[in-house]
Amino acid sequence: MDDARSRKMKSGLEKAPHRSLLYALGLTREEMERPLVGVVNAASEVVPGHMHLNSLAAAVKAGVRLAGGTPLEFPAIAVCDGIAMNHEGMRFSLPSREFIADSIEIMARGHAFDALVFIPNCDKCVPGMLMAMMRLNLPSVLISGGPMLPGNLGPHTRGDLITVFEAVGRVRSGALSEDELERMAERACPGCGACAGMFTANSMNCL
Template sequence: MRQLRSVLPVGSPRWAARLAHWRVLGLGADSLEKPKIAIVNSSSELAVCYSHLDEVARRLKAAILAAGGVPFEIRTVAPSDFITSVGAHGGYILSSRDLIAFDIEAMVEGAMLDGMVCLSSCDKTLPGHLIAAARLDIPTLILPCGYQPSGCCHGERVDLEEVFVRASHYVVERDEEILRWLTECAAESVQGPGVCSGLGTANTMHMIAEALGMTLFGTTPVRANSPKMWEAVKRAGARIVEMVLEDLRPSRILTPAAFRNAATLLLAIGGSLNAEKHLQAVAGAAGIDADIFALLEELYETVPLLIEVRPNGETSIEELEDAGGAAACLKELAPLLDQSALTVEGRTLGEHLQRVSPSGTPGPIASLASPKRRRSTLMPVRGSLAPRGAFV
């Protein structure tokens, strides 16, 4: 086994301190020699985005232990765009992304742990996790923890996206009919834990992480607490220990090719425009000389729109997942992708795509030959009003 950075000189003061601390935590002396894995958890009772993460962490610990690793759960701030945006006129939201990265760095780098699995949920967690992974450059696996089940009101499907849209209309119009609908239906719109069920920033970034190669292939988007998600948790626990032993680091995965693949997927799914600034921040942390906006401009004329998922269309996120999710979208995009890009599983993107069967039947995911639209709904523009670029 290769020398682990967490293994301290025997007899040194910090070695002795760990022996003392960890014995009380139930760990034997042999734990000092094993791969030590951080489980990055943003569990919180403020928002349902995070309310299931403690159980995810518990099952992940068991999987890491079974694989021969030693798991250590660490916590970060848990921002929710809907819940923690009330104070400071929303000023805590974007900055919390970087606070997450700092939280991780202080704990994981401070303790010199060998690898980490990041439990990614609401909008700012996954970008913060990627920034930390790029900055620390230790074996890292991003584990998207799923989207929330939607509800039903007055016999119709209702989700948080619809509640947000109607509430915004009420603020402007002060229509009592809208208020009555909100009073009755808002409480029915979310039926369990997970991120918002549309293709907002959270699900967009979960899929982008798969295109970057930082998640297990074929795991986004995913229903929270579903058998598919729990299987991914089990696989992640085993894989992160292997990654540490292989010394498979983000610097081998987060390459210019990976960012180009991610930008291609972003346009093809018409994802959240916030993904551009998050990708730019991750590229900066990884030391990649990339202008993500310019890359999107370059790709805009060649990458068509393959899906129209709420709020860009009537397709539900559940229908997208059932049709194959990010993996199926990437399969359709294969001719436009750099398939040599490496992933956390030690395989190239191309090797993964060879295992994905074409759908062969009409569905929510269109083909390059017959797309939903010739161009993405995420349109980069640049001109006198926006000399540094903007989206429409």
């Protein structure tokens, strides 16, 4: 792994102040001399597709160290399109893609990373990170957080986010009660992962 890019930031007499700040991060001389790998982690307690990404980031950093690099993690935002839908929040979903790409480029260029690992999972965040990857043209890997499993709605009945969307229409037509809808909503999305459906997140993760 080549560290030519980061040497512009960390090597030489004039870069002693820079190194002092890297020491402040807890890096040793040996770690500082290795290639610096930015780990872009979109982990969040707001977005179900991202709430488990810290465990992936930990594995990524261990792998970077085994490969002879020094991982330095930094965050990226994400908007959950499902939560942001049908209120003013939906106006911020698409702009978040540009903000994600721009903020990653700022971090990567400002800190002279030699390589990057991207860890997104949801709508706008995956394409935003891919846009940053293309702009930066650094050795990069993108790791998906994977899909959300379907929920158990009852005996021999499975469901997911799409099931809940469709059930809203069934309530309006009188085919389902509001209580039944709420019980379905409680069980349809059983945990972390990109929402089940033909949305940007799953399409981009398949790509």
